[in-house]
Amino acid sequence: MIKAIKGTKDTLPTDIPSWRKIEDDVRRIMENFGYYEIRTPVFEETALFSRGIGEATDIVSKEMYSFTDRSGTSITLKPEMTAAVVRAFIEHNLGKIQNLNKVYYISPMFRQERPQAGRLRQFHQFGAEALGCNDPSLDAEMIILAWDIIRGFGLKDLTVKINSLGIPSSRENYRNILREYLSPHLNNLSEDSRNRFDTNVLRIFDSKVESDQEIMKGAPLLLDHLDEESLDHFNKVKEYLDTAEIPYEVDPKLVRGLDYYTNTTFEILSNSVGSQSALCGGGRYDLLIEQLGGKTTPGIGFAAGIERILLACENENSLDISLPQKDIYITRIEKELQKEAYALCVRFRRAGLNAEYDYSGRSVKAQMREANKLNAKYVLMLGGDEYANGKILLKNMRNSEQEEFDINSIDEIINKLRGV
RNA sequence: GUGGGAGUAGCUCAGUUGGUUAGAGCAUCUGGUUGUGGCCCAGAAGGCCGAGGGUUCAAAUCCCUUCUCUCACCCCA
Numbered sequence: 001m002i003k004a005i006k007g008t009k010d011t012l013p014t015d016i017p018s019w020r021k022i023e024d025d026v027r028r029i030m031e032n033f034g035y036y037e038i039r040t041p042v043f044e045e046t047a048l049f050s051r052g053i054g055e056a057t058d059i060v061s062k063e064m065y066s067f068t069d070r071s072g073t074s075i076t077l078k079p080e081m082t083a084a085v086v087r088a089f090i091e092h093n094l095g096k097i098q099n100l101n102k103v104y105y106i107s108p109m110f111r112q113e114r115p116q117a118g119r120l121r122q123f124h125q126f127g128a129e130a131l132g133c134n135d136p137s138l139d140a141e142m143i144i145l146a147w148d149i150i151r152g153f154g155l156k157d158l159t160v161k162i163n164s165l166g167i168p169s170s171r172e173n174y175r176n177i178l179r180e181y182l183s184p185h186l187n188n189l190s191e192d193s194r195n196r197f198d199t200n201v202l203r204i205f206d207s208k209v210e211s212d213q214e215i216m217k218g219a220p221l222l223l224d225h226l227d228e229e230s231l232d233h234f235n236k237v238k239e240y241l242d243t244a245e246i247p248y249e250v251d252p253k254l255v256r257g258l259d260y261y262t263n264t265t266f267e268i269l270s271n272s273v274g275s276q277s278a279l280c281g282g283g284r285y286d287l288l289i290e291q292l293g294g295k296t297t298p299g300i301g302f303a304a305g306i307e308r309i310l311l312a313c314e315n316e317n318s319l320d321i322s323l324p325q326k327d328i329y330i331t332r333i334e335k336e337l338q339k340e341a342y343a344l345c346v347r348f349r350r351a352g353l354n355a356e357y358d359y360s361g362r363s364v365k366a367q368m369r370e371a372n373k374l375n376a377k378y379v380l381m382l383g384g385d386e387y388a389n390g391k392i393l394l395k396n397m398r399n400s401e402q403e404e405f406d407i408n409s410i411d412e413i414i415n416k417l418r419g420v
Numbered sequence: 421g422u423g424g425g426a427g428u429a430g431c432u433c434a435g436u437u438g439g440u441u442a443g444a445g446c447a448u449c450u451g452g453u454u455g456u457g458g459c460c461c462a463g464a465a466g467g468c469c470g471a472g473g474g475u476u477c478a479a480a481u482c483c484c485u486u487c488u489c490u491c492a493c494c495c496c497a
Contacts, residue, residue: 080497109497114422206495208494281496334455362450364456366450370457372458395457
């Protein structure tokens with residue numbers, strides 16, 4: 001038997017209402033905040049991601065779905081959206097059309113990781129990017145936007161964490177300070193953390209090994225070594241967040257794995273999913289655009305994992321999804337009336353109503369059970385003496401009341417159903 | 421890539437000192453008199469017990485191999 005590829009999932013009809021709810025709310029709120037949808041191809045030239053995200057990152061060095069096409073070009077299924085949006089921004093000169101471009105997306109992403117709770121190989125993100133402005137109010141807006149959307153799904157157990165990574169020079173300076181602090185402890189660090197000492201010291205803060213955490217407790221913090229401008233920016237972001245009553249925590253240990261971040265970074269975490277608790281992550285990237293060949297332009301964005309949000313919603317039972325309904329189910333008593341029932345069904349559908357009938361010619365009881373199962377508001381019944389006298393019965397399935405209609409006045413029924 | 425757990429009906433799971441035609445609940449289908457749903461009742465259908473090999477008179481049950489799913493590390497959304 002052929003099965004779906006590891007780490008991919010089918011979204012079955014019964015799953016769709018939750019997905020629609022997420023997607024609809026995302027679109028509505030994004031657009032209220034002034035963001036316009038953008039769509040980019042599922043694959044890009046590999047170089048876009050290796051240059052954008054960073055050659056040394058895990059995403060680029062071991063998680064990308066890359067292949068060579070027939071022309072010999074190395075192509076990669078997009079593992080994240082920011083680089084793709086920036087590419088489109090540069091390619092179409094969007095910065096020339098307006099100073100500030102605010103876009104959002106809902107799209108599948110691909111990373112070849114070992115699947116687990118809240119982690120798939122094809123997963124879906126929604127997110128936003130704002131290119132062209134570095135005002136701290138925009139940093140705050142990103143966080144407010146993400147918070148409002150995610151909070152809107154009824155989730156309770158959420159935490160917002162923010163931090164600032166400063167500008168590269170102050171970060172580099174801090175890295176050396178951190179290395180100095182860690183040098184004497186090097187032999188006591190876990191193997192993973194020892195490796196990170198050279199490649200990405202900051203990430204040692206993320207270590208889940210207790211002894212590492214013990215050592216890191218005494219470590220100097222990046223926030224205490226920020227340059228004045230970055231610190232000022234960060235303080236203003238916090239002020240704007242306060243005006244919007246966002247319950248954030250400053251987490252000086254919040255380090256994000258993508259190379260392009262500068263200044264503000266943030267995450268929204270949930271306690272009701274597994275260990276992959278980050279529902280959303282983002283930050284400012286003021287150097288990425290020129291790094292990818294565009295004119296120097298500040299940018300900020302976030303991405304949120306739809307599967308993770310759905311997982312949290314399931315665990316908190318927070319999404320109220322109403323059952324799908326049928327406007328009308330058409331039944332017939334005598335099998336000879338099958339064609340008439342069919343014609344009526346088509347007529348109702350063409351009138352814009354959600355109509356169904358029994359394709360397999362089953363008993364009245366079976367038809368009624370089906371109508372009930374489909375959550376039909378009304379059942380129309382053809383047959384018997386009524387039909388012989390030019391009448392049909394309309395049964396209200398909520399209160400079981402039945403009403404007789406003239407067979408020539410289907411429009412009356414249609415109007416009645418539309419009014420419901 | 422490294423560990424732990426699990427694979428029996430569509431779903432959730434019972435089922436070992438190895439022993440007759442492998443079970444339950446839910447879901448499905450059909451009925452419970454002549455034309456009517458939800459509750460209830462009855463019946464039916466549905467399984468090479470993940471796959472391959474081995475031990476045995478006998479394997480869902482024991483051993484080996486393999487595949488898949490799952491959780492965690494790692495990393496991130």
